[in-house]
Amino acid sequence: MTLRFAYNTNGAANHRLADAVAIIADAGYDGVALTLDHHHLDPMEEGWERRAEALAHDLSARRLGCVIETGARYLLNPRAKHEPTLLTASAEGRDRRVAFLNRATDIGAILGAEAMSFWAGVPRPGVDREQAWTWLRDGIARVLEHAAARGVTAALEPEPGMLVETVDDWQALRDGLPGLTLALDLGHLIVTGERDPAAAVREFAPGIGTVAIEDMARGVHVHLPFGEGDMDVPGCLDALEGIGFRRLVCVELSRESHRADTMIPGSLQWLRACHPAKAA
Numbered sequence: 001m002t003l004r005f006a007y008n009t010n011g012a013a014n015h016r017l018a019d020a021v022a023i024i025a026d027a028g029y030d031g032v033a034l035t036l037d038h039h040h041l042d043p044m045e046e047g048w049e050r051r052a053e054a055l056a057h058d059l060s061a062r063r064l065g066c067v068i069e070t071g072a073r074y075l076l077n078p079r080a081k082h083e084p085t086l087l088t089a090s091a092e093g094r095d096r097r098v099a100f101l102n103r104a105t106d107i108g109a110i111l112g113a114e115a116m117s118f119w120a121g122v123p124r125p126g127v128d129r130e131q132a133w134t135w136l137r138d139g140i141a142r143v144l145e146h147a148a149a150r151g152v153t154a155a156l157e158p159e160p161g162m163l164v165e166t167v168d169d170w171q172a173l174r175d176g177l178p179g180l181t182l183a184l185d186l187g188h189l190i191v192t193g194e195r196d197p198a199a200a201v202r203e204f205a206p207g208i209g210t211v212a213i214e215d216m217a218r219g220v221h222v223h224l225p226f227g228e229g230d231m232d233v234p235g236c237l238d239a240l241e242g243i244g245f246r247r248l249v250c251v252e253l254s255r256e257s258h259r260a261d262t263m264i265p266g267s268l269q270w271l272r273a274c275h276p277a278k279a280a
Helices: 017-027 048-061 091-111 129-150 167-174 186-192 197-203 233-242 257-274
Strands: 004-008 031-035 065-069 116-118 154-156 181-185 208-213 215-217 220-224 248-251
Touching: 004 017, 004 065, 004 257, 017 031, 017 048, 017 257, 031 248, 048 091, 065 091, 065 248, 091 116, 091 129, 129 154, 129 167, 154 208, 167 181, 181 186, 186 197, 186 208, 186 215, 186 220, 197 233, 208 233, 233 257, 248 257
Parallel strands: 004 031, 004 248, 031 065, 065 116, 116 154, 154 181, 181 208, 208 248
Antiparallel strands: 215 220
């Protein structure tokens, strides 16, 4: 089996979306991980549906799959990174996050996306953690209901430092929200030290909705180019092949936009060179 790879547009933030898609396609990727943002198919701007349909035609013509990512930093609030979240104290703020995730799901439906990936957020000072968990479950349930209606897989990504930080945190949520899948960022496992990434792939295989990959140094949440951290990338590719993973494996190098022209093709070349049988 040959694994399928995508590149995340948050690593091409200095490019127009159409140009980023063209570079990703020309490099030989199988898909695009689209981080919706003010400059990349702004989901909050009038005309979003028309632009999504145009992008769907472009992706189809290039035979590219898609995953929707929702980690834009200042899309909903230009003065507070990632706010509001599903944990924000105000009900209006939480509603805005749910509305955004539902809009992302709508865009995913238009694009035929394999998954819509999202995260929990960080509780702000003064927010009780038990209350935050209640808000989170309620918000996710609303997102899952909309995703099911649109036929889109909703996948929650554990993020270092967030309320849902580990795959065990995800599992605790999944027990009460059976429609929730796992957005597994393999590098995050290196940061938290909770699991060997390849072992986590095998353990959570039935629940994985999408996968992100990059290099990472132990204990440091910085997405690194391949070969610059502690990730056993060939071992991860072996594990993904071993579980028969057929969805996109998304390369996420969010700090490399300044050299995306070389990092996009170079990352796929590295993957093919390090394990040619798994990344042909």
